[in-house]
Amino acid sequence: MSTSRADPLALPPLAAEPALAQxxxxxxxxxxxxxxxxxxxxxxxxxxVVLADDDRVDETNLHRQILFSDADVGRDKLTAAVTALxxxxxxxxxxxxVRTRLLPDNARELVRDFxxxxxxxDNFATKFxxxxxxxxxxxxxxxxxxxxxRATVWCVTPGGQPCYRCLFEDIPSDDASxxxxxxxxxxxxxxxxxALMAELALDALLGSPRAGRLFSYDGLRDRLREVPVSPRxxxxxCGDDPKISELRELCYIAPDCALGA
Amino acid sequence: MITxxxxxxLRTLTGGNEVxxxxxxxxxxxxxxxxxxxxxxxxxxxxxRRFVNIYVGDEDARFLDGLETxxxxxxxxxxxxAIAGG
Numbered sequence: 111m112s113t114s115r116a117d118p119l120a121l122p123p124l125a126a127e128p129a130l131a132q133x134x135x136x137x138x139x140x141x142x143x144x145x146x147x148x149x150x151x152x153x154x155x156x157x158x159v160v161l162a163d164d165d166r167v168d169e170t171n172l173h174r175q176i177l178f179s180d181a182d183v184g185r186d187k188l189t190a191a192v193t194a195l196x197x198x199x200x201x202x203x204x205x206x207x208v209r210t211r212l213l214p215d216n217a218r219e220l221v222r223d224f225x226x227x228x229x230x231x232d233n234f235a236t237k238f239x240x241x242x243x244x245x246x247x248x249x250x251x252x253x254x255x256x257x258x259x260r261a262t263v264w265c266v267t268p269g270g271q272p273c274y275r276c277l278f279e280d281i282p283s284d285d286a287s288x289x290x291x292x293x294x295x296x297x298x299x300x301x302x303x304x305a306l307m308a309e310l311a312l313d314a315l316l317g318s319p320r321a322g323r324l325f326s327y328d329g330l331r332d333r334l335r336e337v338p339v340s341p342r343x344x345x346x347x348c349g350d351d352p353k354i355s356e357l358r359e360l361c362y363i364a365p366d367c368a369l370g371a
Numbered sequence: 372m373i374t375x376x377x378x379x380x381l382r383t384l385t386g387g388n389e390v391x392x393x394x395x396x397x398x399x400x401x402x403x404x405x406x407x408x409x410x411x412x413x414x415x416x417x418x419x420r421r422f423v424n425i426y427v428g429d430e431d432a433r434f435l436d437g438l439e440t441x442x443x444x445x446x447x448x449x450x451x452x453a454i455a456g457g
Contacts, residue, residue: 143457174457230457237455257456278453279421293456300457326451335449337429 127155131202133315134158136224138212138240140165140187142174142295143230143254146304147311149177151228152195152205154312159195162208162220163187174297212236214357217243226311227251230304234281235362241266241274242354242361245347250314250321254307257293259329261303264339265310267321271341273348277324280346281362299329373398375448395427396438398448413450414438422453 135151137144140163151159167175167182167190177194178187188207195205210216212231221227221243229240229251237253244251248269255262266273306325313320327334346353354361372389375398390405392398403410413423418437425432426449432440442448 139457141457232456234453234455237453255454255456257454260454262451262454277424277451282420282422282453295456303457324451326449337426337431337449337451340431340434342433 127316130155130312130315131157133225134160134223135311135315136208136221136227137161137230138227138236139163139230139232140175140177140191141171141230141232142297142300143256143304143307144228145175145177145191146301147228147230147254147307148191148195148205149198150305150308151311152198152203154308155200155203156312156315157202158204158206160206160208160224161188161191162210162212163191164209164211174295174300176301212239212243214239214359214362217357218247221249221251222247224249226314228254228307228311230254230307237274238281239357239362242347242357245269245273246355246357250311250319252307252310252314254303256295256300256303259296259299261299261306261327261329262324263303263306263310263327264324265314265319265321267314267319269348270321271345271348272322272339273341273345275347275354276342276345276349277339279342296329299327302327302329372444373442373446373448375402375450392442394438394442395425395432395440395448398442399438412452424451425449426451 133156135156137148140161144161148159148161165187167178167185167187169183172178177191182190188209192205192207199205217239227240227244227249229237231237240251250268252265253274310320322339324337324339325334343350373392374389390398390401392401399410399413413420419425427435427440428447
């Protein structure tokens with residue numbers, strides 16, 4: 111019996127893909143999506159992986175935010191995450207942190223430096239801000255979200271169509287929202303979504319993004335569904351007569367951690 | 372019978388997920404009778420809310436006939452609301 115741990119199908123490991131060593135990824139949000147996504151990117155050999163967050167590890171994070179342990183509770187997430195990820199980095203790979211939230215006055219500058227952005231934010235303001243900043247800077251962005259037993263993941267090409275605002279036009283209103291604390295989220299569902307985000311990001315980094323397809327996972331029925339997303343001609347970001355050409359603070363005011371509909 | 376795939380965030384308002392209706396609008400009205408409050412989560416005075424997508428099969432209802440989209444038995448409707456969390 112062979113003791114080899116090699117893939118029996120002999121698929122070439124992505125880590126051997128030299129192109130990835132030259133690539134960089136920004137992971138917005140070191141939470142339940144960002145943790146597994148960043149881990150997958152580091153282990154795949156992406157040359158530079160940077161996390162952006164400004165939160166501390168809370169006990170209620172531990173069931174899904176897989177880079178953290180009990181000992182990290184109370185520590186700032188980025189220190190704990192970079193420490194954990196660095197254990198898996200190859201020589202020459204860089205794992206860094208940007209200790210901030212994505213904000214209207216820093217978003218474009220932040221995303222500009224990266225080959226792909228993974229957005230796993232827990233609030234709509236950051237989701238729309240990421241979408242707008244990446245579009246304006248022509249960067250591919252992978253959006254991920256998970257609440258309760260459901261997750262959605264999809265990729266938007268650089269400056270591309272369809273974009274996040276083609277699918278969801280604007281930030282949900284307060285009266286149609288509920289908080290994550292009320293809704294809760296299932297750990298493995300978020301983990302699956304984070305892994306899928308990494309896979310879509312790797313596709314984008316290797317030049318073949320799977321755009322325009324919305325993946326949604328239903329953890330109650332163990333079903334992954336894929337539906338096409340069509341560009342919307344009236345889209346404020348990428349439509350025929352776009353209204354968004356800069357990031358204005360007032361456009362991103364919404365309750366944290368909101369759940370639409 | 373039309374199968375409506377109701378996302379888990381909305382299942383606090385609903386129990387089952389199979390209803391009758393000849394059009395998308397009828398299905399939503401039927402859902403509302405069974406689960407008061409769900410219509411308001413999906414629609415506003417202009418139609419489907421801006422942060423909700425309703426798919427009939429694999430097609431976004433917005434690109435079909437909207438709420439008047441005709442349905443046949445066995446059609447699967449998916450409701451995809453904007454969610455934030457992780």
